[in-house]
Amino acid sequence: MKMRNNLMTSILCGIAFNALIAGVSYAQWPERPVNLIVVAGAGGGSDYTMRLLARGLEANTRQPFNVINQAQGGGIVGYTTYTSAAPDGYTLGQLSPFAQFKVLGQANFTSENFTPIALINVDPAAIHVATKSKFESLGDIIRAMKADPASLRISCGGTCSASWDIPFVSLMLAEGVDVSKINLIPAQGSAAGLQELVSGGIDVVLCSIPETDALADAGLVKTVGVLAHERLAKYPNVPTAEEVTGKAVSGGTWRGVAGPAGMDPTLISVINEQIHKAYESEGFLGGMKNRGFGTKYLGSKDFAAFIKQHELQTQQVMTALGFGAKPGK
Template identity: 25%
Template structure:
């Protein structure tokens, strides 16, 4: 029997899924890149490094952390969205993952990626942000800070990881609720913004508790309040904005692991199993994140997907309230 070219191609197409499934069963057979879309030193990086080290012990392959910063997180996130869906490129993302495409639309640009291009694997941490000022500053409370800001509109600076980043949105919630005008100074990530605050070239910053904790303990920075519903372990003396009467000022920086959407289901399942195992059983990871002030808050499956959808919708609304940034 002679097969025409169209029939041959159809037959080959029918067989195509078999190698993918075989690869999924054998995965991983080589190192897995964990991309962080921000410079070293920020919340994503603080979570990524001990998590990658723990995954190496379970998966038996190297998991190098690759910092691919730019455009407030867009560059690194888009690179993973476009990566081969084979499980060898993962994204350790922040809650800003959903905000950035909306910010691009507001600015009149086509988004470099959309959240629909990712498969959510699991959430690792979920931390309220903390408002920081240099210890040398005159502000010893939020009341001091707000009163000064009202006297000097636009004179007090706050930093962020870029326009519409998590740190920008958190402070925007405060400025709206307190009716104050601060000068926004965007950086390429939370790490550089924190460095500027430590050097005294920046007046204030919303930060994840992990990167901030050691500096507060050493007396270099002062924490005025947190964006959580409850006080943060390690920051027990720091009131929440809700306690201070700002009922709508509530915000969290969470970290989660994502793969490109078309990654085979067996590979997604294997990565999720490995991440669950390290989050539940790896004492080294637990100690590292606890010491960083960012305890494990693991979610997976439908629970994480629902959380991701709901949180993304809330953050997109916040970005829309900020509007276009010149």
């Protein structure tokens, strides 16, 4: 009996010691460089937002945050990279609208594949044309779409059936356009789509307004409408879609930080604290404001509820457009 008690005591002490060591390790996170996977190409809004956050994290933690762009497959490669990584906090990634992949049969990601850590950004979709385009307004685009839904080459600013084009398609649906015929073209991020727009390979690009700033300042791109409830403070001359059409359709993208499933709650709390600190810094908030990007912070629990709602809404919208099965099927 005494030997058994001694054995149990040793086991319990070992467990307690390992837990203590783990706790100390989490408290000191990160103790080495962290990889931050961006599921979009260089030069776009996702790239800017995540690199801005990475700079803040580096300043706070004194460790490198290696930003790695993996836009292949509309971001599927990037999502696969970090959801397949060890749940130790050293490979994190951008989490943005993802539910469309499963609905379209492109990948099997669900909220269960991720550990949501923090939401940091929300932005409405907008509609952009080349300055020399024959389309001078959102009204012009709608009239062309009604006459021939397939006549325009429309870049999704990334993967299609996602954050930028779903609100636009919903608007076209409300306008009576046969949305099954719309010519949507995926791109390796908004920057790539906008370059195609300027070169004449695309008629319309769907993405956020801040992503067009450089090209707009150069007189190459103009924005004809934004899918928001009201005009954006930095872009007061851009009308909302509702102003043009009378249809209250809005929507866009969001960006946050996540890790693979199975991360320890204590580690999640430590990382969330560091991200929140970087988010609230003058460098991050000032940089986002200067570029016109929206800021919104949700911690891990609220972010988890947010992405569950995203899955439901995506399924409902895409079912209405003829994709996938009905919710619950």
